[in-house]
Amino acid sequence: MTVNEALKALGELEAVLRAYTHALGVLNYDGETVAPRNSAPARGETTAFLSGIIHQRVTAGETGELIDTLLANGEGLSPADRRRAELLKKDRDELTLIPAEEYMAYQQLLAEAMQVWHDAKLASDYAAYAPYLEKIIAYNRRLAQRKDASKPAYDVLLDSYEEGLTHATLDPFFALLHRELTPVILEVAKQPRPDTAFLNQPYPIHLQRLFTDRVMEIMGISRDDCAVGETEHPFTEGFNRHDVRIATHYHENSVLSNLYSVVHEGGHALYELGVAEEYQGTLLSGGSSMSIHESQSRFYENLIGRSRPFIEVLLPDLKALFPDQLAGVDAEKLYRAANLAEPSLIRTEADELTYSIHVMIRYELEKAMIGGDLGVADIPGEWNRMYREYLGVEVPDDRRGCLQDSHWSFGAIGYFPSYALGSAYGVQMLENMERDIDVWGAVRGGSLKPITVWLGERIHRHGRLLTPAQLVESACGGPFDPHRYVNYLKDKYGTLYGL
Amino acid sequence: MTVNEALKALGELEAVLRAYTHALGVLNYDGETVAPRNSAPARGETTAFLSGIIHQRVTAGETGELIDTLLANGEGLSPADRRRAELLKKDRDELTLIPAEEYMAYQQLLAEAMQVWHDAKLASDYAAYAPYLEKIIAYNRRLAQRKDASKPAYDVLLDSYEEGLTHATLDPFFALLHRELTPVILEVAKQPRPDTAFLNQPYPIHLQRLFTDRVMEIMGISRDDCAVGETEHPFTEGFNRHDVRIATHYHENSVLSNLYSVVHEGGHALYELGVAEEYQGTLLSGGSSMSIHESQSRFYENLIGRSRPFIEVLLPDLKALFPDQLAGVDAEKLYRAANLAEPSLIRTEADELTYSIHVMIRYELEKAMIGGDLGVADIPGEWNRMYREYLGVEVPDDRRGCLQDSHWSFGAIGYFPSYALGSAYGVQMLENMERDIDVWGAVRGGSLKPITVWLGERIHRHGRLLTPAQLVESACGGPFDPHRYVNYLKDKYGTLYGL
DSSP, rough: OOOHHHHHHHHHHHHHHHHHHHHHHHHHHHHHTTGGGHHHHHHHHHHHHHHHHHHHHHHHHHHHHHHHHHHGGGGGEEEHHHHHHHHHHHHHHHHSSSSSHEEEHHHHHHHHHHHHHHHHHHHHHHHHHHHHHHHHHHHHHHHHHHOTSOOOHHHHHHHHHHHHOOOHHHHHHHHHHHHHHHHHHHHHSSSOOOOOOOGOOOOOHHHHHHHHHHHHHHOOOOOOEEEEEEEESSSEEEETTTTTEEEOOOOTOOOHHHHHHHHHHHHHHHHHHHHHHHGGTSTTTTSHHHHHHHHHIIIIIIITTTSSSHHHHHHHHHHHHHHTTTTTTEEEHHHHEEEEEOSSOOOGGHHHHHHHHHHHHHHHHHHHHHTTTSSSGHHHHHHHHHHHIIIIOOOOOGGGGSSSSSSSGTTOOOHHHHHHHHHHHHHHHHHHHHHHHHHHHHHHOOOHHHHHHHHHHGGGTTSSSSOOOHHHHHHHHOOHHHHHHHHHHHHHHHHHHTO | OOOOHHHHHHHHHHHHHHHHHHHHHHHHHHHHHHHHHHHHHHHHHHHHHHHHHHHHHHSSSHHHHHHHHHTTTGGOOOHHHHHHHHHHHHHHHHHHTTTTTHHHHHHHHHHHHHHHHHHHHHTTTTHHHHHHHHHHHHHHOOOOOOHHHTTTHHHHHHHHHHTTOOHHHHHHHHHHHHHHHHHHHHHHHHHHOOGGGGGGSSHHHHHHHHHHHHHHHHHHHTTEEEEEEEEESEEEEEETEEEEEEEEEOOOOOOOHHHHHHHHHHHHHHHHHSSOGTTTSSSSSSSSHHHHHHHHHIIIIIIISSSHHHHHHHHHHHHHTTTTTTTTOOOOHHHHHHHHOOOOSSGGGGOOHHHHHHHHHHHHHHHHHHTTOOOOGGGGHHHHHIIIIIIOOOSSSGGTTTOOOOOGGOSSSSHHHHHHHHHHHHHHHHHHHHHHSSSSHHHTTTHHHHHHHHHHTTTGGTSSOOHHHHHHHHHTTOOOOOHHHHHHHHHHHHHTTOO
């Protein structure tokens, strides 16, 4: 096989993978947003079947041959072509470790687990969910073992979400956050609590939907390229730069919940929408890693979305939709309410200050789960114990405890640390961005465009071409330093609470 | 190949076709309901690719071999297995006539045509749509020619929606409807028009959505098996008996439009939901023909949905949601308004009396289009002329004229007659049903269950096992007689308008 033949074969394989991945993505999005409850088993079968074809094509001998041909001629290739071959090799190396039957059965399991989790969460019925989680954990441990039996299994899993990430980085990272932030959390708890009573009123959902339109407009996301659906646990799915889907969740008594879901998911969407045209349909489309993805979502959600200037821009539109509920509420009052910091139960609703403690709890649990130190039956107890110990809150039921997140149900173990890492990256990106452009002038002007252009140049447009480390270096203007994140939080909450 | 081997191969092929058809169905449903506008080209590529695999599998040599083996041993097979083989042969015979490349290009064309039609309809811009329609017509003429060059091309297309149907049946059928119904339409036009002013008010869409829930409940359709989405042109898509999708359309100023969309699509849904468990995932799942499908949808929509007892059941719920809009409206007033008969522009909104004239116009147009007597550029003019001649209405723009329906955009030419045929079948089914069960007692009791059970037994549960003719015979209790439909309409409107 010549290099040109290998490149041609790679392009053809990408077209095949694109079609199957697209179909699987739409099946998943549909399943999570609008499909009827009882559709799960048949969707599981179809998902398993189509995943099996992907497995077959990626593990096929000719795929190995084209990868070998390309990587043997690595210097002669463009960086994009070399990276395509490397990414394919990574997928192939992993899939080759899993027999096709086992892989398909796992995909079917995940499709069903998702439905079981939905029901179990609503009913706060951990026992119904436990057998599925058991199997998901077993699969992931087995996979980690096969990939590299010499390393701790959880380290192997972390690497799939962030190349090169291990507990050796994360242990001190979370230890720093815990050590530095806990005193602030305790100090804040002693201060007068900002008034949030005006948020605890009915904000009719059909009006909240109209507000979503306005948020999308400010974020500069065209509905022609990005749809907004509704689901139990908000997420974003991107098929290509002209087809991205946000799924949010409306709570009648919590208007900010949807707002920050949309801004968070909007950050993910802007990343997917910003990947360069030339990478569309290739293995370079999509985001570089989950931490980079979360750096974008958490950037928009918190650094921009919970800033005073952004609140000022939103308030008139919110008041127009909810005049009674927001009578007498000014920007300062809304800003303080939107930045209320206090230990709480739900990660996705948590304030910036306590957020990474929620993530740390999941990190510790997953490490123990995958390390074999924590059985599935003991997860709720351990979850509740950690929330008590680290955040001082009592978990009243599993719905608001260990059943709150969807991640394990789609097989993502090792994903959670991305949220804390991404949050920390974002702070450095903002500091770097402020040196280049008038960030707050743009926000005050009601358009996030200049911000998205800046991030687009440094992150979005590169898709998966660059590694997370390269992107962090480029967007942060220097090496990663979690103290900057800690300092940002101390400053912000110190000022807010007059510490 | 032994018969047992052939049956095994058939089952395996069905599993493959089920997965691809399921994925294509979800891609289509998603595309028609929630996908962003610019998603169409990439969806078209994926659709074409997956359709290409279906083409490849159905036209493969081994498929021919299994069909030959089974049909050569036809008498030894169960009726279900024989029918599975026959249906597969029908698909194979058709696909074999179309080169894979051409078939895939056509699927891509359809995915794009659908989006172009959406935009063209909104903008009333026929010129933007015409090049796509041109290609769709050319493809269908070519296909008909290949299938049977000895027959009129339109007859060949009709056969794909209703086995054995030709112009020799439809010409006199529509002539009868035209001859018999036109005098009634003219007579009705001279009578005082019922008061419908109360319908022309804002009925907020978020409240109409709640009313949909109630309608689904009365119809006995579980949301666990059937979702309701929103789209430009209402339709139903069924994947299996636990996953059916209705897509409706809300108009703020027309509360009955959504009601009758949901009842109509609900009829389709009940059919798909009622196919026997043992046929799921085989070629026998789904409906027998489009006429039979439309006989069910039009049955619920009109014979039940526009009946006085059904209106009586709905009114209290409607009044609870829309007390101001319906103040002073009683069942008789709503019944008369819901059965207002007058020549109008939009088929899906038309009353029962004028409905089949709308269908006849499409029939005449398609016959001329496919017969080569009518060019694409001349369709709007001819459409408008026929609406003037047959219904006496002036078409103000193509949005409310020849761009109103989605059918041509998904390649369905020859489908429209099913609506009139199905409507006529329904009347005979009702007369037959009334001999067996207390239809109106059930409706008054607020549950359509006994009606659905009756239809389920005679039609739904058989899926595609029986031919349309067998189903008509069984459910109508005798041969098809369009005079019964005509008499029903004359009686109903004669009474309503005191003729």
